[in-house]
Amino acid sequence: MSEVIESKILRHRIENIGSLPTVPETLKKLSRVMEKQNVSLTEVAGFVQSDPALTFRILKMVNSAVYGFPGRIASVSHAIMLLGLNVVKGLLLGISVFELMQKAMTGLYEHSMGCATAARIIAQKKGLREPEEAYVAGLIHDIGKVVMALEFTKAYEGALAFAETENISITQAEKKFFTDNHPVLGGVLSEKWRFPKKLTEAILYHHQPRSAVLFPLETAIVHLADILTKARGLGFSGDQIVPIVDDAAFDRLELSEQDIVDVFHELEGSIEAAQEVLLQ
Amino acid sequence: MIKVKPDNLQPGMRLARPVMNKAGMALLGEGTELTETWIARIQDMALEGAIYVEGKLEMEVPMDEMLAALERRFQSALGNTRMGMIKRAAERHIRKLYE
Numbered sequence: 001m002s003e004v005i006e007s008k009i010l011r012h013r014i015e016n017i018g019s020l021p022t023v024p025e026t027l028k029k030l031s032r033v034m035e036k037q038n039v040s041l042t043e044v045a046g047f048v049q050s051d052p053a054l055t056f057r058i059l060k061m062v063n064s065a066v067y068g069f070p071g072r073i074a075s076v077s078h079a080i081m082l083l084g085l086n087v088v089k090g091l092l093l094g095i096s097v098f099e100l101m102q103k104a105m106t107g108l109y110e111h112s113m114g115c116a117t118a119a120r121i122i123a124q125k126k127g128l129r130e131p132e133e134a135y136v137a138g139l140i141h142d143i144g145k146v147v148m149a150l151e152f153t154k155a156y157e158g159a160l161a162f163a164e165t166e167n168i169s170i171t172q173a174e175k176k177f178f179t180d181n182h183p184v185l186g187g188v189l190s191e192k193w194r195f196p197k198k199l200t201e202a203i204l205y206h207h208q209p210r211s212a213v214l215f216p217l218e219t220a221i222v223h224l225a226d227i228l229t230k231a232r233g234l235g236f237s238g239d240q241i242v243p244i245v246d247d248a249a250f251d252r253l254e255l256s257e258q259d260i261v262d263v264f265h266e267l268e269g270s271i272e273a274a275q276e277v278l279l280q
Numbered sequence: 281m282i283k284v285k286p287d288n289l290q291p292g293m294r295l296a297r298p299v300m301n302k303a304g305m306a307l308l309g310e311g312t313e314l315t316e317t318w319i320a321r322i323q324d325m326a327l328e329g330a331i332y333v334e335g336k337l338e339m340e341v342p343m344d345e346m347l348a349a350l351e352r353r354f355q356s357a358l359g360n361t362r363m364g365m366i367k368r369a370a371e372r373h374i375r376k377l378y379e
Contacts (some may be wrong), residue, residue, distance in 0.1 A: 009337070063304030073304075167356070231347055231370045242353045242363070252364045260369035261376075 005155055007179040013151050014188050022150045026051065027096040028045055032091055034193040041085060045077040048092065057095050058088070083132055085194055091195070095144060104149035105160075107236025112139050114267065116236035118225035122265045125259060126217070137202040137222045142237060144182030144203075148174070160238055164200025170238030171207050183207055209249035219248035224242055283330035289319045297332040301325060341379045350374065 013020065018028045033039060033047045048054050056075060060080045063072070073079050080088045094116075102111040116138035123134035149156040155177040163173035174181040187204030198215045202222040205212045212219035223246060228241045229235070255263075284293070293314045294302055297323060298306040308318065314333070322331065357363035 059379050060304055063300065198358075208323035227366065228370075231353065231366050232373070233346075233353060240353070242366075244357055244360055245362050245366065247304050247362060257365050257369050257372075262365060264370060266374070268373070 004176070005152055005178045006199070008178050010185060011188060014147060014185060014192065017189070017192075019148070020151065022100075023098070024100065026054065027093075027100065030092055030096050031193065039085075039194075039195070041077060041080050044085060044088060044092075045075075045080055048076045048088075054092070054095065058091060061091060061095070067109075084130065086199070087130070087132040087136055089193070089195070090133075090139060090199070093143075094136070094139040097140070097143065100150065101146055104146045105236065105238065105264065108142060108145060108149075108238075110235025111229055111234070111237040112142055112233070114140060115139070115222070115225045116230035118228045118263055118267050119221050121263050122149075122221045122253065122255070123218075124226055124254070125263070126253065128217075128221075132197065133196075134168050134202075134218060134221050134225075137199050137218065140190075140199075141203050141206045141222050141226060142182060144185030144187075145170075145238065147185055147189070148182060149176065152178070154212070161193060163238060164240055167241065169243050171243075173238075181223075206245065209246045216249075217252065220252050224253060224255075225250050228260070228263060228267070232267065234267075282308050282333060283331055284333055286319075286323045289314055289322065289331060289333070291319065293318065293333040296334045299331055343374065346374050347371065 017023055018031055023031075029047065029168035030060050033043060033267045036043070036174065048058060058076060058079060059073060060075075061085065073082060076088075083091075094112075098109060116135045119138035120135040122129045127133060145156075159170065159173040159177045162168075162176055163170045166173065171183070174184045183204050183206055187200050190200040190203050198218050201212045201215045202219045204228055209216065209219045209223040227245050228240060230237060230239055282296075291314055295308055295310055295312045295314065298310050299308040299312075301307050302325075308322075312318070314322075350367065354363065354367045357367065
């Protein structure tokens, strides 16, 4: 087997994501906008409006039945005002990594969409004030995998195959090929893009929600949403088996069996609608 | 809820989601019963994608296969109470999809 890819190399690639040849231009530009400290609403709106395809997609997304205001948002700045800057940043990222995700790993996008939708449904059930933040966390929770699979394709294929033959999780299999795993790299990216700590923690600890000290509830939501998406078999995340849910995270959410059935039910209805918005 | 192509709409079908125009504006609300006039209008606009109407989904994968895959996905979770609950919920959900 080839050598293990060191943390230093991995982080260096992420730090310089803007210069990676595999990363599309839109994402590079977006990344530059998001890295700025105190980026304003006007700047983000300006960036989006400079790209008609991006404008079209984001308006289509926020006007779809998936969000609370179908057919009522006509401008990008209105969308940002209604949804908040961080949610729009996350959606933009989701839209921009869409093709990248498809390329990196078949099924990863479907998995991410499923997790995003499930996270929002659970957040609503738990009465969180900003369920869209949970949606964004779910959408990009596996962003670390995208970079790993695109930049170290061979090693990542090795990890995927290893997970399958050994019947272990992809997170465990990654350890054999990389010194950092996908949640850690996702956390690094989230910080680089100046996402709020809430989002960074949810990405970083979605496989070990006990470590989340600041936002245990939000992290528990993404953790469970990920597991439910795998349980339902939506998309492909690299896991052939459903990882065991963390006891404390699961108990924190206080969901009954019926609640979980309800989440699955809602997930079924909204996932297709959400995918359609992006695929067109 | 089922997805129907504009060409396959039938009068009497009831919308499960609003119908949007290309700009994302809602043209017909959820719950609208489709008439021949509405259907003609939807077809004229050559809307992309599908229209959602009320009804049961037609599943591509047979239920037994779906349930067998569920068993495989949970093979290492046997004996875990919480995973047992998630699995039962998933199974109830899947069975319901085929009712």
